[in-house]
Amino acid sequence: MENGSKPLVFKPNDAVDAAASVNVRGILYKLLDNINKDDDRPTIPLGHGDPSPFPSFRTSTSAEDAVIDAVRSGHFNSYAPTVGLLPARRAIADYLSSDLSYQLSPDDVYLTVGCTQSIEIMITVLARPGANILLPKPGYPMYEARAAFSNLEVRHFDLLPEKGWEVDLDSVEALSDDNTVAMVIVSPGNPCGNIFTHQHLKKIAETARKLRIFVISDEVYGHLAFGSNPFVPMGEFGSIVPVVTLGSISKRWIVPGWRLGWIVTNDPNNILKESGIVQNIKSYLNITSDAATFMQGAVPQILEKTKGEFFSKIIDVIREAADICFERIKEIPCISCPRKPDGSMFVMVKLDVSVLEDIRDDWEFTLKLAKEESVVILPGFALGMKNWLRITFAVEPESLEEGFGRIKAFCQRHAKK
Known part of the structure; x- marks a missing residue:
């Protein structure tokens, strides 16, 4: 120099x-x-x-047709709102609500570039000096990687193989303190192939409420259930504890390269809004990349037209x-x-x-x-x-x-x- x-x-x-x-x-x-x-x-x-x-x-021909129709329409060539196109958010809210005992609003839905960006956003908005987050072991290491970049301390609770990979709730309580911001669960499970039962999810919700933390539920494999336990969304317990659901079309539609995901707040009591989490999500979306507009445009047709x-x-x-x-x-x-x-x-x-x-x-x-x-x-x-x-x-x-x-x-x- x-x-x-x-x-x-x-x-x-x-x-x-x-x-x-x-x-x-x-x-x-x-x-x-x-x-x-x-x-x-x-x-x-x-x-x-x-x-x-x-x-x-x-993937289904109806999903492929939806993308083609969106591109050829010429209606989805411009920038989208940072939270996502309203018709896409409404369609996802309706799609997820079909598994819930209450109705989600489009305002509860934020579109992302796949579930990977959903993880990035949530980890980033939760990071602050001294804070920690509880992650499962074994788990999906993208959470650890994002937390390291954001200087958010990670603490691991165990999944118990002898109990069908259920969460060791005693270890969750032992690890949590006043600086714990959230716990993460993945169901259907990556890497274990497990699905948490309705009863166990309720216990997780009650434990999180007791510890005054909220739950991030990674449901990117939602509905890929073929064993004795049916898929139950964690959002069903949003009235017990705030739940942020992360998901995408990647796995159920077998299109991981399409990169269309979401963050959804299951929070009937508005705790996430009052605590500032919702505003932080919106603020982050204002400074990051958006999901491709034509993919957002295709979502309503993908969700509506794909046959059982x-x-x-x-x-x-x-x-x-x-x-x-x-x-x-x-x-x-x-x-x-x-x-x-x-x-x-x-x-x-x-x-x-x-x-x-x-x-x-x-x-x-x-x-x-x-x-x-x-x-x-x-x-x-x-x-x-x-x-x-x-x-x-x-x-x-x-x-x-x-x-x-x-x-x-x-x-x-x-x-x-």
Whole structure:
């Protein structure tokens, strides 16, 4: 620099670096890079929840037509209001209200660039000096990553595998203090494949009210339920405790690349409005990117015209895949599943490295599996659970069978003699 001036230097943020190091996408890219390029077999992607490339998971033609109609109309080429187009917000309010005992208003709905931006917004508006947020373990690490960038302290409560991955409410109470701003739940569950029952959700609401915090309910996998527990939205308990619901069309419609999500306030008692949370959400939306206007324009038609047959077909395919996954896991001695999944697209399995000869942990297991068998699964350390694995079963059944065949061969090859 001229005139002896010092160069501008930014010091690394250890919390941000740590959060980035367990970014799901980054880890999956590393595993893909480790695949043997000389292996002529197709790579089996059991590591992330995007089944859209598979023919069985093609989105509905009515959803595709809605996007085409919106683009060709010429009505959605301009900027949208920062909270989102009113017809889209009204359609989402009606769509979500069909599962509730009360009616949401369009004013309760804020449109976002997918559920990822919904997470970013909520974490950012809650961050203040000394504040903390309660997150599930295992959980979706995007929350930790966003909290690190916002200097919001994270405290982890446990999900209990022996109880169907229910929230350990005792640990929630033990972790909470006067600086706790909210707790996050994910149902249907990523990464566990669980669905919280009506009774358990009510207990969560009552615990949060007792602690004077509100609940952020991540329902991006809403309605992807195929087991014994039906999907129940946390917003049903908004009269007990304020609930902020995060969601999108990404998973139920199998269109994660369309990037249309929402934040919804389930708050009949107006506590979020009186506390300033609602205004902070609006203020953040004023300074960030909006969901594509043509996607907002397509939402009413997507929600109205998609037939029930499409949803039933997707559920049938996922149910078959979950059955295959659960049965094949039983055939592999080094992994075990504490509970058959009820929903979403994932299952958590425990890895027993003591029966393997040259594998020390879940990271080494997934690295060698990718290299030797061209199968990609997510190591549990990325989700806060060392020596666990997250397996995605939302792939073609034939690919899933092939993937588990390779995992079984891999484990047999590395088993202690």
